[in-house]
Amino acid sequence: MNFNLLAGSALVGLVVIVAVLSFVWTPYDPVRINPQVKLQLPSAQHWLGTDNLGRDLFTRILVGARITLLVGVVSVGIAVLIGTPLGIWAGMKRGAVEEITMRGADILLAFPALLLAIMFAAIYGASTVSAMAAIGLASVPGFARVARAGTLQVMNSEYILAARAASQRPLRIARRHVLPNLAGMLIIQCSVTFALAVLAEAALSFLGLGTPPPVPSWGRMLQESQQYWGTFPLMAILPGVAIAVAVMGFNLLGDGLRDRFDPKLGRGKA
């Protein structure tokens, strides 16, 4: 167990536990407004203080983890399910299929997740669904590239030759021989993409184009804190720390997995 893997798992685990916990227990109602206790510093009643509307910040941080994880899981899921088969197909078929898929990936790469999400928000309005679709779609090329690169390597191996000699069907070869060999690379890519998805969702919510209120999300909490950056920075610092913890967790996890699965790739990386 290397340090990155350990630290990454711990931070990601923390975010997951917090999100799960929020379904079972929260100290307060995350959306209940209580002007009598607005802008309070941490106390025995409000562990992390309250915001400008008197909502409990600890509760909102807990509940905010849900959106972060939901958007991450769904968008990474979209990217894996579309990108991986395309990449494997390109790597096995070669020729025109490969050329078209990879050029398509190049073109999509010119559209970062946030830009695609802003376009979707312009058309369909701000929503969690359009955010997930945009972030997921923007992450497809990454998976397609990784899957293709891995497939090209695997296809040169002798067991593939044996499988082909035994006239196994391509789909079976892909499933039985190629995919298992890509698993490590794909898991690393998932972790890295997850961190990017968390960032994109936070930025989008900060711009008011993510999950609409009253559902608390960390990015939106940052946006709501705008008028209090000078007088009550706690409102910005708390969701900020939460975002940083989540991003760092998935990044470290990705690095740790890379060191573990692919010691050669990990050389020289922190």
Added chain:
Amino acid sequence: MLIRIFKNLARFIVTFLAATLVVFGIMRVLPGDPAAIAAGENATPEIVEQLAKEFGTDRPLPVQFWDWFSGLLRGDFGVSYVTRTDISPLVLDKVQVSLILVTLAMLLALAIAIPLGTLAAVRHKKASGALISALSQLGIAIPGFLLGILLVSLVSLRLGWLPANGWTPPGEDFGDFIRRIILPVTALAGVQSAIVMRYVRSAVLETMHEDYLRTARAKGLSPMKALLKHGLRNAAIPVLTVTSVQFAALIIGAVVIERVFVIPGLGSMLLTAVGNRDLLTVQSVVMVLVAITLLINLIVDVLYTILDPRLRAAD
């Protein structure tokens, strides 16, 4: 080498064309007739029809695409369906602001990343190297807009050292321009320098194991001198690649930073247009952002060819 550069150019043109199709498809075809959107939900069919005629959206889609595309090449984005004003002069005005912001941020990021990354590589077995690496890991996790908020909160609002937001064109009052741009540029450069630094570090580490560096050491050069004289040029290639990727990230990151610091650039224009459901303006700004990204990729690809003698010799 020329053939390679020509290939890069051809790829740029194809990708640009495809990107215009993607943008047109998403912004114009998916949402339906802009005339119906502009007219509102309670409009009669006659009003919609009249608007469609005025906007030219009653024509076949390929004709509309060609109209928009040929306009793009001439730098004419058309007239907004919502504000009924010309989009191009606005874009031209805003693009300068965004490019100043992004270029300064990239320069700052490189100015931080290259020395620190090299240092982290040279001292990778010492505590100071590990500390720099750990700091970069932390830096990557703090998104630019968050760093921006923290900077505003601390440096402007608490300490009162610099203005919290706003923009002054450099030609108008250079001192004020500098004072207002320090924080947004720092916020934007922060994450990028952390990311680029990691690549610099691993690129330098990689070259440190090369034979030619050992030869240089054997000649009697100190590790640092050998690296500066022979290593950095080779380490530059992967760093150049990541710089081009990061430039794209900076351009989109600037959209959010402009919101934090109330800077009237392309990002602010884009977000205002999204708020007004001004789809043609969104379409234009998105296209400009994508075009800048592709152009930078092209420039880096060409630089790459010039910088790497191995690529020069190929073909």
